[in-house]
Amino acid sequence: MMNAKLTASTLAILAASATVAVARDQVQVAGSSTVLPYASIVAEAFGENFDFPTPVVESGGSSAGLKRFCEGVGENTIDIANSSRKIREGEVEACAAAGVTDIIEVRIGYDGIVFASQIDGPEFTAFTPDQWYKAMAGEVMVDGALTANPYTKWSEIDASLPDAEIMAFIPGTKHGTREVFEEKVLLAGCEASGAMEAMVASGVTEDDAEDKCMSVRTDGRSVDIDGDYTETLARIDANPNGVGVFGLAFYENNQDKLKVATMGGIEPTVETISTGNYPVSRPLYFYIKAAHLGVIPGLKEYAQFFVADEIAGPDGPLAEYGLVSDPELSGTQAIIENEETMASGS
Amino acid sequence: MTDMTAGAAPVRGTLVADAHTRKRNASEKRFRLYGAIAVSLAVIALVFLLTSIVRNGAGAFMQTYISLDVTLDAAKLDKSGNRNPVEMAKVTTFGYAPLIKDAMASTIAANGIEIEGLDKPEDLISKEASAQMRDVVLANPELVGETRRFEFVADGRIDGYYKGRVTMQSAERDSNVTPAQLRFADALKEAGLLETRFNWNFITWPDASENRPEVSGLGVAILGSFYMMLIVLGLALPIGVAASIYLEEFAPRNRLTDLIEVNISNLAAVPSIVFGILGLAIFINFVGLPQSAPIVGGLVLTLMTLPTIIITTRASLTAVPPSIREAALGVGASKMQTVFHHVLPLAGPGIMTGTIIGLAQALGETAPLLLIGMVAFVREYPSAPPEGFFEPATALPVQVFNWTQRADPAFIERASGAIIVLLVFLFIMNAIAVVLRRRFERRW
Structure with a gap:
C-alpha cells in the first residue's frame, strides 16, 4: 500500500515533468564493450569537429546492446548498437516484431584476439590451436576412449612448451570473445589434432563431437573471466604461470606487462590480422536503426564519420588504438551513404 | 584533599577484592581489550584502504x-x-x-x-x-x-x-x-x-576517450551526481517526512499500518539493483523519460532513499517526549499545530541527519544506474536545471567503474583519483550530519 502511494505520487510528479522533456538531439549508442573504446574515440572526435553534440556511448555487451536496440523505434530507444559479432537471426526477428525493420549493418574493422602471459614469466612464445585444445578440453581422446583431461603441465602436451602448470584465463561465456575462442582455437585445434575424427570414428555424432571439442575443462585450470581484460591482467599479474586471452588493443596498451605468443607460428599484428593469416580474429560491427536517420540529428554524419578513411583507415586513431582496419572500407562507406538496409543490401 | 588521600595510601578502604570481584574486573578488562582490538582492526583496514587509494590516485x-x-x-x-x-x-x-x-x-x-x-x-x-x-x-x-x-x-x-x-x-x-x-x-x-x-582540470573537464586519458576529468560526473542529489532531496525529503508524520502521529495502529511498517523496513534492505530494474520498467519504458538522464537516476535513487528517510524520521519523531505533545494539546493546540509547531522542530535535526546519510548512500550508488543508461561515455555537460535534468550525464561512482575497465594504465590512476573526490564529498556530507546532530539535537 505504501508502495502504491509512493509510486502514485512519484508518477504524478513525473507526468508533470514528462511534458517538459525536450526532443533528444544527441545520438545514443550502446553495446559491446570491445567496440566501446573505438566508439568513444569516434564520438569524441565527432563532437570536436561537428556542430552536433557528442554522442552518448554505453557499454554492457553485444547481446544486451542488441536487445535494447530491438526494443522499438522512438526517441527513448537507442539509435546504434555496437556488436562484436554479427546480429543473429533471432535478434533480427525480435527487432522486426518490435517494429525495427530497417537495420543498416556497418563493419568497422577487425579485432585480433591474442594469447599473452606475464612478461617475466615462463617462455610462452608460441602456441598452436591443437595445444590449446589439449590444454583446455574437458575430455580428450586417449586410446580411442574419451577420458577426463589428464594434462597438468604445458610441457606434457608438447616438449617445446615450458614446464609450467596449465593455468588459463579465458573470457567468460557472456563475452563475444569466448565464441571466437571456442570456434577458432578449440574447434580448430580439435580438428587439427585429429581428436574430432577419432570421436566421430568412435561413434559420437558430429554435433556432439563439436560440442565436446568446445567444452572447457572445469577442474580449475581454466578460469572464466566474466569481467573485462583489466581483470584478466590482474590475474596474470598475480600468477606467473597464467596465460590470458586479450584483445590486441588491450595488449598494445599494456606491452610493458605482457608478452604475446604466436598462434600457429604467426605473430598477431595489425598486418597479419588484416591479411587473415593470424587465425584468431573477428569482425566488429555496429547496427543503425534506419528509421532514426533524419530524425535524430547527426546520426548519419556520425556513422559516416566513423568509417571515414581518416578515422577507421589504417592511419587513423582507431588503428592507432588497436583496430585492424577493414580493407573493404569504401564498400562500407557506400552502404551508409546509400542507407542500404540489411535486407536490401545483401 | 586528593593529596591527603594519596598520602594515606596504606588504608585502601574497606573493600577487599574477593575472587568473584576479581573475576568480574578481569572480564571487564578483557571486554575492553576486545573492543580496542576491534577498533584497531577497523582502523588498520581503513588506513590500508586509504593509503592504497591515495597512493594510486594522488597522481590524478x-x-x-x-x-x-x-x-x-x-x-x-x-x-x-x-x-x-x-x-x-x-x-x-x-x-x-x-x-x-x-x-x-x-x-x-x-x-x-x-x-x-x-x-x-x-x-x-x-x-x-x-x-x-x-x-x-x-x-x-x-x-x-x-x-x-x-x-x-x-x-x-x-x-x-x-x-x-x-x-x-x-x-x-x-x-x-x-x-x-x-x-x-x-x-x-x-x-x-x-x-x-x-x-584542476581533473575536477572540471569531461570524460575523454581511451586515446587521451590525460584530459579526462570528472566534470560531467560531478554535475550529474549533483543534479541527482537535488532531485533526491527535492522528492525524498517532503514525501518521506510527510509519510512519517502521518504514520507516526495520525495513522491508527492497526494491521494495515503494521503491514506498511514491515514493508518499509523490507524496502530499506532490498538490493539497489532492484530499484534500477523498476526504474527502467516504469520511468523509461512506461513513462517515456529519456535514457541516461539525471531525472531518471534521481527518481530511482529517491525510491531507494525513501525508506532510510522514513525510518530515521519516525525514529526522531518518537524520540520527542509525549509531554511536549500533551502540553501543547493541553493549552488548546490542535493535533496539527502540535505536530508542526512543537514536535517537528524538535525532531528536525534528527530528520536532517537521516536525510544527509540517505543522500550520502545514494551518492555512492552505481548498481541501479547501470540499467538506466547512466554508465556511459558522456562528454557534453548537461545544461542548467530544469533542462539539464533531462540531458545525458554520468555519476561519480559510475565514472570510477568506467575508468577501471579501460586498457590504458593511466585510467587506473584516474579511477583512484575519482574515488578520492567521491570520498571527500561523502566525508563532507557525513561531517555535516555529525555537526547537525551535535549542535541541535536535544536530549531528554
Missing part, C-alpha cells in the same frame, strides 16, 4: 603540461584566405595535427636539443591539442598566420613518467613510448617548456 591531481610556440600556418588552416570561420571549420582536427609536428621541430632546433633515436616527438603532446588549437582559431580567425604560444597537456605516458608510472625500462618494452621520447621530455623540462603542476 597532478598533470604535466608542455608549452609550444605554434605557427598557425594560413596555408593549412585557411586555404581560401578570407578568414571566414564557416569555411575554416571545414579543416578538421586532423588538419591541425601537422602544426604540432612543425612546432616540435622548430622547438627542437631553437633549443638545440639533440636526442639520439628520437622519433615522433609530437607524440609527447596529447591528442587533445589539435582540438584545443582548432577551438582557439575558430574563435579568433585573425590569429591565423601568427605564431602563438600554446600550453598543451602532455601525453599520458609522458605524464606517467613524471609520476613514476612509466620508467625507462617499461618504455623499452612499450611500443607507445620510447626511452628517447622520455629523454626528450627531460630536455624540454630543462628548457623550462615542460612542467608538472596541480590539475
